[in-house]
Amino acid sequence: MTISTTTPAVSRIPLVSxxxxxxxxxxxxxxxxxxxxxxREWMTLGxxxxxxxxxxxxxxxxxxxxxxxxxxxxxxxxVIVCSGDGSLxxxxxxxxxxxxxxxxxxxxxxxxxxxxxxxxxQPTAGAGVGRAAGRGADFGAIAxxxxxxxxYEFSDAPSWTNDARGALDAKGxxxxxxxxxxxxxxxxxxxxxxxxxxxxxxxEALRR
Amino acid sequence: MFSxxxxxxxLAEVGVTHVxxxxxxxxxxxxxxxxxxxxxRLVRVCRxxxxxxxxxxxxxxxxxxxxxxxxxxxxxxxxxxxxxxHDWRIPIxxxxxxxxxxxxxxxxxxxxxxxxxxxxDAWKIDxxxxxxxxxxxxxxxxxxxxxxxxxxxxxxxxE
Numbered sequence: 001m002t003i004s005t006t007t008p009a010v011s012r013i014p015l016v017s018x019x020x021x022x023x024x025x026x027x028x029x030x031x032x033x034x035x036x037x038x039x040r041e042w043m044t045l046g047x048x049x050x051x052x053x054x055x056x057x058x059x060x061x062x063x064x065x066x067x068x069x070x071x072x073x074x075x076x077x078x079v080i081v082c083s084g085d086g087s088l089x090x091x092x093x094x095x096x097x098x099x100x101x102x103x104x105x106x107x108x109x110x111x112x113x114x115x116x117x118x119x120x121x122q123p124t125a126g127a128g129v130g131r132a133a134g135r136g137a138d139f140g141a142i143a144x145x146x147x148x149x150x151x152y153e154f155s156d157a158p159s160w161t162n163d164a165r166g167a168l169d170a171k172g173x174x175x176x177x178x179x180x181x182x183x184x185x186x187x188x189x190x191x192x193x194x195x196x197x198x199x200x201x202x203x204e205a206l207r208r
Numbered sequence: 209m210f211s212x213x214x215x216x217x218x219l220a221e222v223g224v225t226h227v228x229x230x231x232x233x234x235x236x237x238x239x240x241x242x243x244x245x246x247x248x249r250l251v252r253v254c255r256x257x258x259x260x261x262x263x264x265x266x267x268x269x270x271x272x273x274x275x276x277x278x279x280x281x282x283x284x285x286x287x288x289x290x291x292x293x294h295d296w297r298i299p300i301x302x303x304x305x306x307x308x309x310x311x312x313x314x315x316x317x318x319x320x321x322x323x324x325x326x327x328x329d330a331w332k333i334d335x336x337x338x339x340x341x342x343x344x345x346x347x348x349x350x351x352x353x354x355x356x357x358x359x360x361x362x363x364x365x366x367e
């Protein structure tokens with residue numbers, strides 16, 4: 001299935017409100033992985049869920065790969081990976097790997113703001129800025145070409161607010177592209193605590 | 209060096225649930241036997257850095273993964289390895305093909321011989337160099353030892 005809300009956007013979706021929507025519709029047994037800007041803002045939204053995995057520090061765009069591993073190990077749980085567009089560009093092959101692994105319980109959400117936000121908002125190589133045609137990389141098309149069963153693209157807040165749960169519940173693996181605003185002055189997220197202890201807490205939560 | 213059946217049996221014996229791999233011409237030949245085994249799932253990724261992070265996710269989810277790549281892929285995957293093994297302290301075991309160790313005719317002057325072992329040392333991976341078919345047990349013993357110690361380890365397979 002492919003659904004696109006391609007009506008011209010007056011403004012992009014604010015990152016925080018896009019995450020608030022995800023937090024509102026997220027089910028209790030769903031694992032949510034956040035990285036970079038999404039991790040920074042997710043940590044401000046309130047109490048953390050036992051199945052939140054704040055992937056800070058991270059490697060270059062590997063949230064999708066950690067998500068694939070978790071989905072393989074926990075086939076009864078949906079794994080929602082929040083990635084930036086810059087991060088996803090660093091690890092585009094992971095989309096093909098997810099499809100090849102035949103894991104229906106993975107949802108990749110790319111928060112596409114066109115910039116490396118935490119390093120000072122330099123345009124990514126996929127951004128429309130500087131390209132001859134002015135068009136950025138089409139992440140939805142990339143996901144479709146890799147074989148994702150369900151692809152959704154949202155460019156305005158009301159559509160995402162209304163349809164988020166439906167998109168998450170689609171036949172997976174699922175890819176969701178959100179056209180979000182860069183956060184001015186957004187910096188790299190701080191680690192919310194010792195990594196080994198946080199890894200252990202997640203493992204314990206998954207054993208319950 | 210080893211047949212696919214030997215490696216597959218070893219993986220079963222030590223309880224490996226998933227092998228995450230990018231093949232080379234030696235370790236790639238083990239894939240059919242691993243796939244046939246029914247006890248170890250093969251996970252193919254596009255690039256070696258992915259393999260360490262998929263393994264990390266599998267470990268967090270309660271599985272017992274093993275990364276199987278060539279040394280050239282080890283070079284590629286440094287940051288992913290560093291993050292999984294050292295930042296997150298996830299004890300991932302790997303089997304790494306050591307290109308040109310036994311056969312230097314195909315790629316004379318192959319710099320894999322210069323960099324592979326220093327790179328493993330730099331990443332603080334406790335490894336065993338396997339140069340003979342009689343050393344299958346060394347891989348098993350090292351895997352079991354690393355698992356017991358909760359640390360990463362590798363078997364470096366001469367090719």
